[in-house]
Amino acid sequence: MSFPDCPVIVRMLDEFPLSTESDPKDWVGLIPHHFAYRVEGDPLYGAQSETWRLVEGSPTHYRFMTGAGCLDIITCGEPHFALIDN
Incomplete structure (x- = not known):
């Protein structure tokens, strides 16, 4: 996965802390x-600098859930996926 030519903010964590960030009825x-x-309205996005968000042109918050892990990415770009042979 890549976000060509765009700066990104990345957060990696397991899924458990996500359950403490918001009320489950809001999921x-x-x-x-x-x-x-x-993702819209998440505390991670709101915690980022308003100036950075304006300069980047309304970035989008993406969340990728893998097993018990979570990868949050905030960026102005769209994700590009590629399969890689080992």
């Missing part, structure tokens, strides 16, 4: 067997 849009989401 909307989770789909079984999906791992990539666009």
